Each structure stands twice: as C-alpha cells, then as structure tokens.
Amino acid sequence: MTVSFKKDSSRTSVTVGAAAAVAVAAVAAALWNAHKARRAEREHPPAGAFLDVEGVRLHYVERGEGPPVVLLHGNAVMLQDFDGSGLINALAARHRVISFDRPGFGYSERPRDRLWTAAAQAALFMKALKQLDVEQPVVVGHSWGTLAALDMAVQFPADIRGLVLISGYYYPTIRLDAAMSAPLALPIIGDAMRYTLSPVTGRLLIKQSVKAMFSPAATPRSFTDAVPHEMVLRPSQLRAEGEDGTLMVSSAARLKRHYGELRLPIHIFAGAADKVVDVDAHSRRLHRDVPQSSLTVVPDAGHMVHYAAAANIAATVEAVSGADVLEAPLLAATR
Template sequence: MARSFKKTGASPGKAGAIAAAATAAVLTALWVQHRARKAERENPPVGRFVEVDGVRLHYIEKGQGAAVVLLHGNTVYLQDFIGSGLFDRLAENHRVIAFDRPGFGYSERPRNRVWTAQAQAVLLKKALAKIDVERPVLVGHSWGTLVALGMAVDAPSFVRGLVLVSGYYYPTARLDVALTAPAAVPLVGDVLRYTVSPLTGRLLLKRTVKAMFAPAPMPENFFDVMPREMMLRPIQIRAEAEDAAFMIPAAAHFRHHYSKFSMPVSIFAGAGDLVVDVEAHSARLHREISHSTLTVSPGAGHMVHYTLADEIVDAIDSMSDHATMARPTPAVAEST
C-alpha cells in the first residue's frame, strides 16, 4: 500500500543551512563589535565635547583670531583636516575649530531624528554659539559643503564667508547613493552594518580612498592619521549611508538660494575629481554666484584640500582680515 507524506516544514538540509547562516551572522556581528571597541580604545578622542539638544559632539580647537570652522566630508572624520595640514596652518592666525559631524569620529548620531544637511547645520550652529564662536568662515569639504550651505541659507548674517571644496551642489543621479542606501534602512541596515558592510569595507576602503585622491597619490600616512578601523565602525557606516541618501534632496533645496548669497564665496576643485564632476557642480556654482572665485587644480582629485592648502588658507585670510571687504572680482584660476 502506498503512503503519502505531507511536508511540515523546511527540510533538514535547508534548516541546517539557515541555522549555519544565522550562527555566522551572529559571530560576524560580535567580531565587528569587538573591532569597533578595539578601534576606539586604541584611538581615543583627541579633542573636547559639547552637548547640544541632547547630542554630544566632538571637536578640536586651536589658535586665536577670527574663527574658522572646518566641516569634513563623508567616509572621513575631523582628522582629515589634520592630515591635509589645514588645521595647523590655519591655527597660526585664526581660531580654528573642526567638528566630527554627527555619527562620525566621536560625535553621536541619535536615531530619533532625521539627519539632513539642514538638521546638521542647525545643530552645529548651536554648538558654535555654545562655545562662543561668532561669524566664522565656514570651510566645507565634499558632503561638508552641504552643511556649510545650510548655515549660509538659514543664517546668512552668521557666516563671514564660505570656502567650498569639492562640493556637490546640484541634484544629479548617483549610482553610489543607490548602492549605499540599504545600509541606512532600519533593521535591514542594522544587519548589513554588523555583517556585510564592514567586511566589504575592509576590501574596498583603500581602493576608495585612492580614487578620492586620484590623479594625485594617496599620502602614505593617510591611514596612520585616520585609522581605517574607526571608519569601519557600524555607527559611522550608518552615518555615511544616511548622508548619501540625503545628499540629492539637500542639493535640490539649496540650489534655489545660491544667487542670493552676499557673503564672500571661494570655490575649490580638482580637475581630475572622480567623485563629483567639476563642470557640473563647482564651475556651475561659480557662474551662478557672480562674485565667487573658482580655483581648479589640474593635478588633483576630490581631496584637493591636500593639494591647494596654500590657496585655501589665502582665501580664508582674505575673508577674515576684512569683515566688510568688497566683493572679490570674479575669477577662474588654475593652480599647478
């Protein structure tokens, strides 16, 4: 007599595979958490903390004189301005402050709010007021330019001048946003940040940084100044993914305000930038802000502040020395 059987669940082989995958995920998450804690033990905070609206922000400060605020881009954190030399050089004649933006380095990024460029600008402006910073020159690199623009749009009288380096200023389609966005999604992103993302990050980080510098070489001491394990922590991966997701909407919002800027604006870019197209963003912004200056380095890429440090310092000096200076003559310069 033939007998019929009903399937009551997954086969033993499939159930074993699921259990093995779950175990591997848990072990990977524990390893990732261990590496993140180890990175923080080996690389303690180098600066101070200020708490604003329940968020603890990490920053460094040095020097005296007119204030300059440095806002880093995605992937990196405030040590980028130490590695480029800008922080120490500016501190010779200025009071210079560099923040870890929320979720980067040692700054917190609570999950109970949406961290748009505008939200970060509001929070950092409050932090600056709390440490008695008035009318600073804002220096933004890459994603940090969006935070600088947020302050300039919402509080133009607060901003003495804008120095925008390798920025993204107009909404365009971005493949990197689509690839990064899943790590920003709740639950799914949590799994990715503790499993797949840190592992792929270890494989791709050096190549990514080299592409950011290209065609210039990556400095040999880059990862000594900015340890890679700090960039691979789950909290920073989430910050990077969320910032990528908010980048296009921020540019779409700010683009309507550029022609209204009256403060001095200096724009810097690398002609070989593989991250942001110079003509579509920096050159276009220069044309729209008629009193701005644009300096393009033919031998540099996205990390042009390493190549054009002297020119950036000169631009900041000119903005700081004369609070009521006349608008600069429109110009496009090339630096070798």
C-alpha cells in the same frame, strides 16, 4: 506517500540547517566587527573635547587664536582628515580653528530623533558655535560638508563671514553611490547589514575607494595615519555614511533654489581630475550661479584637493576673514 514525506522532511532539514549556519555566521561577524570597532576606539581615542547641544554629544577639536574658522569634513572620513591634509595647522597659526565631527562620524552622536539633513546639521553647528562664543566665522566645508556649510549661510546669512567650499556636491544628480548606500540608512535591515556584512565588504573595497578619492595623486601616508580604516568602518559610522549618502541629493535640490540669494563671499576649490564629483556639473556651475564667488581648479588633483592645496586654501581663508563681508577680494580662478 511515505516516500514523499521523507523527501519533504529531508528538504526541511537542509533548509533549517542552512538557516542555522547563516545565523551563526551573522552572529560571529557581528561579534568580530564589534571587537574591531572597540579596538579601533582604544587605539584612536577622542582627540578633542565634547559639547552637548540639545541632547546631541558633539566631538570637536579647537586650536589657535584669532578670527574664527569652522571646518566641516566630508563623508566616509572624520575631523582628523583636516589634520592629515595639514589644513588645521596651516590655519591655527593665525586663527581660532574649530573642527567638528559631523553627527555620527568620529566621536559625535547621531540620534535617531530627526533626519540629519544638511539643514539639520547646519542648525546644530550654529547652536554649538553659540555655546563656544564663536561669532562670524569663515566656514570651510569639504565634499558633503559643503552642503552643511551652504545651509549655514542660507539659514543664518548675517552670522557667517564667508564660505570656502572644497570639492562640493551642489546640484541634484543621479548618484549610484547614493543608491547603494540607501540600505544602510534603513532601520533593522540597515542595522543588520552594518554590524555584519558591510564592515567586511568595506575592508575589501576601502583601499580602492580611497585611491579613487585621491586619484590621480597617490594616497598620502598622512591621510591613512590620520583617518584609520577601522574607525570609518565602525557600524556607528557606517550608518552616518549611509544616511548622508541617501540625503545628499535632496539636500542639494533644496539648496540650489537659494544660491542666487547668497551675498557673502564664497570661494570654491576643486580638483581638475575629481572622479567623485564632476567639476563642470558642480563647482563651475556654482561659480556661474553665485556672482560674487571665485573658483580655483587645481590641476592634477582629485577629490581630496585640500591635500594638494592646503596653503592656497589657508591663504583664501585669511583673505575672507580680513575682508568686508560684502566686498571680499576675489582670488584669480585657475581653469
């Protein structure tokens, strides 16, 4: 009996010691990641202004004068992505351009008082635009931002002049990345992960992830300058990325029931070599389901097609903003 007690005591000591070591490592990682996040924010302060929309603090950039254009970015980036692509400058020459950090991204808040579905984000942006006295904008969405853009058109069809959709995810499919991001969206468990392990693994994987987004093109320096890695790896933004990834499929499932109802001009852009969203299953299918849409598939371009086709996208926005809502000219599709 005495020998057995000593063995059990030894095992308990090892277990307690291991648990203590893990706890210390977790605390150290959390402190380091918080330090990295604060440093990133010091080095990259807010680029624009803030707007309080029903208790949500939204960060946005506004440039130029003329017919209004709203830009909604995708997941894992922030509004500066449109700066890096040159799209903001291309549009601001003749338009009033408003680019939002979507909730939880960049410097916009993401309160936990609601699920930030595409519908919730669309409603928030429409209220923000009302505060800014913006009427009948052309809404440009990239990737996840296309879901919010479509929901703005579904909920408020009379208030949107047209849509320009880039590399969008439009139909529910099985997504491994959505399943992998789900834990980050969970309270407590997700919070612990995004303050400890997730930023560390993110630093190991981010170069490959960005490479896949731009493939087959090389990652341009303008992107890495505009969207610094440490800004997108902050714990606050990781929560937004995880939640958006989790809500993506359900948002697309709800929206697809309304595509046949859309009557405003819709122009779809996609990269022929997109490795993130299948062009046939999404962009070409949406083009078939929306009769008044046009489709431009850019050869040798990937998911970040707005870097390869900024001038073409800007010209399309110009065509939509100057056209009658129901009779916009359709651009020739490139297949």
